[in-house]
Amino acid sequence: MSIKGNAVYAQSGGVTSVINASAYGVIKAAMEADFIENIYAGLYGINGILEDKLIDIARESKEAIEGLRYTPSAAFGSCRKKLPSLEENRADFERIIEVFKAHNIRYFFYNGGNDSMDTAYKISQVSKELGYEVISIGVPKTVDNDLPITDNTPGYGSVAKYNAVAIREGSFDVESMHRDSTKVFVLESMGRHAGWIVGATGLAATSEKDGPHLILFPERDFDQSDFLAKVDETVAKIGYCVVAVSEGVHREDGSFLADSGLKDSFGHAQLGGAGAAVSDIISRELRLKVHTAILDYCQRSGRHIASKTDVQQAIACGEKAVSLASEGKNGYMPVIFRESNSPYTWAINEAPIFEVANREKEVPDDYIREDGYHITDLFREYATPLIEGEDYPPYKNGLPQYVRLKKALIPPKTK
Amino acid sequence: MSIKGNAVYAQSGGVTSVINASAYGVIKAAMEADFIENIYAGLYGINGILEDKLIDIARESKEAIEGLRYTPSAAFGSCRKKLPSLEENRADFERIIEVFKAHNIRYFFYNGGNDSMDTAYKISQVSKELGYEVISIGVPKTVDNDLPITDNTPGYGSVAKYNAVAIREGSFDVESMHRDSTKVFVLESMGRHAGWIVGATGLAATSEKDGPHLILFPERDFDQSDFLAKVDETVAKIGYCVVAVSEGVHREDGSFLADSGLKDSFGHAQLGGAGAAVSDIISRELRLKVHTAILDYCQRSGRHIASKTDVQQAIACGEKAVSLASEGKNGYMPVIFRESNSPYTWAINEAPIFEVANREKEVPDDYIREDGYHITDLFREYATPLIEGEDYPPYKNGLPQYVRLKKALIPPKTK
Numbered sequence: 086m087s088i089k090g091n092a093v094y095a096q097s098g099g100v101t102s103v104i105n106a107s108a109y110g111v112i113k114a115a116m117e118a119d120f121i122e123n124i125y126a127g128l129y130g131i132n133g134i135l136e137d138k139l140i141d142i143a144r145e146s147k148e149a150i151e152g153l154r155y156t157p158s159a160a161f162g163s164c165r166k167k168l169p170s171l172e173e174n175r176a177d178f179e180r181i182i183e184v185f186k187a188h189n190i191r192y193f194f195y196n197g198g199n200d201s202m203d204t205a206y207k208i209s210q211v212s213k214e215l216g217y218e219v220i221s222i223g224v225p226k227t228v229d230n231d232l233p234i235t236d237n238t239p240g241y242g243s244v245a246k247y248n249a250v251a252i253r254e255g256s257f258d259v260e261s262m263h264r265d266s267t268k269v270f271v272l273e274s275m276g277r278h279a280g281w282i283v284g285a286t287g288l289a290a291t292s293e294k295d296g297p298h299l300i301l302f303p304e305r306d307f308d309q310s311d312f313l314a315k316v317d318e319t320v321a322k323i324g325y326c327v328v329a330v331s332e333g334v335h336r337e338d339g340s341f342l343a344d345s346g347l348k349d350s351f352g353h354a355q356l357g358g359a360g361a362a363v364s365d366i367i368s369r370e371l372r373l374k375v376h377t378a379i380l381d382y383c384q385r386s387g388r389h390i391a392s393k394t395d396v397q398q399a400i401a402c403g404e405k406a407v408s409l410a411s412e413g414k415n416g417y418m419p420v421i422f423r424e425s426n427s428p429y430t431w432a433i434n435e436a437p438i439f440e441v442a443n444r445e446k447e448v449p450d451d452y453i454r455e456d457g458y459h460i461t462d463l464f465r466e467y468a469t470p471l472i473e474g475e476d477y478p479p480y481k482n483g484l485p486q487y488v489r490l491k492k493a494l495i496p497p498k499t500k
Numbered sequence: 501m502s503i504k505g506n507a508v509y510a511q512s513g514g515v516t517s518v519i520n521a522s523a524y525g526v527i528k529a530a531m532e533a534d535f536i537e538n539i540y541a542g543l544y545g546i547n548g549i550l551e552d553k554l555i556d557i558a559r560e561s562k563e564a565i566e567g568l569r570y571t572p573s574a575a576f577g578s579c580r581k582k583l584p585s586l587e588e589n590r591a592d593f594e595r596i597i598e599v600f601k602a603h604n605i606r607y608f609f610y611n612g613g614n615d616s617m618d619t620a621y622k623i624s625q626v627s628k629e630l631g632y633e634v635i636s637i638g639v640p641k642t643v644d645n646d647l648p649i650t651d652n653t654p655g656y657g658s659v660a661k662y663n664a665v666a667i668r669e670g671s672f673d674v675e676s677m678h679r680d681s682t683k684v685f686v687l688e689s690m691g692r693h694a695g696w697i698v699g700a701t702g703l704a705a706t707s708e709k710d711g712p713h714l715i716l717f718p719e720r721d722f723d724q725s726d727f728l729a730k731v732d733e734t735v736a737k738i739g740y741c742v743v744a745v746s747e748g749v750h751r752e753d754g755s756f757l758a759d760s761g762l763k764d765s766f767g768h769a770q771l772g773g774a775g776a777a778v779s780d781i782i783s784r785e786l787r788l789k790v791h792t793a794i795l796d797y798c799q800r801s802g803r804h805i806a807s808k809t810d811v812q813q814a815i816a817c818g819e820k821a822v823s824l825a826s827e828g829k830n831g832y833m834p835v836i837f838r839e840s841n842s843p844y845t846w847a848i849n850e851a852p853i854f855e856v857a858n859r860e861k862e863v864p865d866d867y868i869r870e871d872g873y874h875i876t877d878l879f880r881e882y883a884t885p886l887i888e889g890e891d892y893p894p895y896k897n898g899l900p901q902y903v904r905l906k907k908a909l910i911p912p913k914t915k
Binding site for chain 2: 156
């Protein structure tokens with residue numbers, strides 16, 4: 086029998102197009118669960134718990150809750166806070182348990198990536214030590230797709246689709262223009278440590294002419310002269326070249342290309358990006374006209390072009406989190422399991438958060454072409470079903486109608 | 501009675517999401533017109549005519565022609581070539597007429613912006629002088645929306661929608677994250693001389709919290725201390741700030757912010773963008789965490805989020821071009837006429853190319869808020885119907901299925 090009590094859901098880390106779809110899954114399931122009395126949300130993630138600022142989900146309209154399905158970003162506010170260990174920072178954990186106790190919170194759902202799973206794991210551990218029973222469940226989320234065990238992470242399919250669409254469209258552009266204008270188009274994708282996102286641009290290339298022609302992975306060292314030779318070769322062969330660059334691309338000595346060494350007139354280092362750095366190298370060394378796109382936040386919040394698969398999996402992970410809670414699976418999280426590639430079928434399984442937190446899954450060697458500059462068929466097989474399907478938000482006056490919540494707080498019960 | 505003969509269509513200038521929709525309109529109407537025998541296209545715009553490289557449209561599949569409706573970029577190849585006057589460059593014009601004669605081309609449809617309309621106009625004038633009758637018709641196209649007379653230009657509605665969607669999504673992102681991460685999000689839009697595109701981001705703001713909070717127009721001088729005070733004020737008030745920057749934003753002395761004065765280690769000037777420059781100023785002077793998105797080509801080729809109004813008008817302008825040809829209206833072009841705002845209705849009229857070419861339409865003063873940092877209701881009334889409606893391309897394997905033409909050339913008849 087599950088203990089009866091209240092639940093709190095909170096969002097953490099960089100946002101995605103579908104983290105609110107997971108929130109929707111958690112909330113809908115929690116509302117139907119008889120062991121959960123009230124469901125609250127932390128305002129700005131774990132901050133809201135530390136500060137006793139809990140959003141009363143019951144005061145949100147039915148339309149707003151439905152709108153979470155198709156609203157990007159973190160509707161309850163996210164955070165970048167990572168809790169140190171109990172030994173280093175007993176006060177924070179005692180405070181969390183104090184707030185949980187005061188509001189009779191017995192279920193904690195933490196929706197985030199690597200660092201957030203670490204927090205969810207720590208809470209799953211300390212509750213016993215501090216003598217208050219609470220079930221802590223992780224809900225996976227990250228555009229980076231770098232969590233182990235789960236086949237992919239909610240958020241990845243949509244950012245992958247966004248990037249693949251952007252490079253297809255940008256490639257058509259430069260193909261049209263290269264005759265007497267731009268010769269090279271550089272697009273910078275997110276993913277500082279893992280090349281899952283930049284690799285997804287490769288899905289847009291189905292013939293020799295299709296961009297991207299070259300992909301720069303953070304899993305490979307950047308070799309400037311080798312890279313420039315490839316750009317040169319591509320331009321000589323088809324007239325232009327499209328390059329997808331991970332923000333995390335680095336030299337052999339580990340230094341990021343984004344640290345471009347550029348200085349402004351005051352001598353301050355310039356805030357550069359890897360895309361600008363790569364474009365600058367091409368322009369300077371090959372004397373070619375280059376254009377650069379930096380998608381930045383637009384890619385991870387680009388809900389208008391979300392993957393349907395991704396939306397469905399995000400909701401399913403949210404629902405599963407509540408079913409794990411009902412089974413008392415403290416310290417567990419839902420993970421996506423790939424049953425088959427063709428047709429693509431999947432199921433939601435579970436795994437101990439401990440096995441997922443604080444470990445990063447890079448793109449495997451056999452997913453990257455031997456020369457390091459493109460994806461293999463294995464990557465293609467893996468990622469194609471994840472970008473499959475469209476799930477358009479509703480529009481009004483030409484714009485997507487995303488919801489903003491009231492975020493009314495319940496009265497604090499602690500100081 | 502119209503003279504019977506062949507027609508050539510060509511694309512010029514920067515591409516858009518819907519220039520191929522205009523091509524579709526021209527081609528479909530030309531195929532039905534009894535005064536046009538064969539329809540060809542210039543390979544890379546006017547270059548294809550100068551080089552006697554004419555694409556045989558009859559050899560494209562029916563599916564490919566249909567696909568032009570929803571394929572971004574310039575399917576026949578575009579160019580950046582602007583012809584000097586007949587006095588300065590008689591040879592080019594004689595060459596064009598030579599190729600026209602050799603292929604019995606009596607109709608010339610030139611699809612482009614300001615510079616291209618100048619070319620179409622010159623050809624409309626010289627044909628008589630050089631003793632060969634050809635009807636030269638302009639077809640308007642430019643994301644910049646800077647052509648006079650026409651209420652708007654095909655291409656603008658879609659880039660406006662792309663930018664408004666991007667800033668809405670990016671604003672939701674930073675609103676979620678600002679508590680302990682990014683405080684300012686800067687998005688750079690195209691439009692070197694006119695602020696139509698950057699102004700369209702303003703459509704996304706319907707409440708005080710909505711980004712963009714500040715818009716930097718090329719029609720206003722950039723005043724650094726005044727701007728920084730506004731950013732500071734916005735962050736103090738709502739916790740974060742979203743800034744939309746035109747690539748053409750400049751200081752009082754006329755110097756572009758994009759010329760940031762940054763130098764690399766070799767002393768070469770850095771290829772910057774206005775967005776990076778503005779972000780750098782905010783980061784350095786206000787010590788706030790800033791993120792920057794540069795949409796670049798993705799915005800003007802972002803057909804996946806095209807405006808339905810824009811697609812319809814682009815097709816209608818193409819069709820109208822053929823009907824102007826049938827009336828022998830040498831030196832004319834279709835223009836979009838706004839019949840009413842609410843409900844928004846429009847018609848395609850005509851205007852002499854001469855009145856349109858080589859003049860730029862900036863954003864009027866009363867479309868820009870008095871302090872210079874946002875749009876007024878007049879801008880909103882003007883631009884809202886232009887981004888109205890969605891017109892999604894077909895998808896396969898998660899990606900839009902844009903067409904690439906065969907571009908088979910007819911045998912050259914000149915040397």
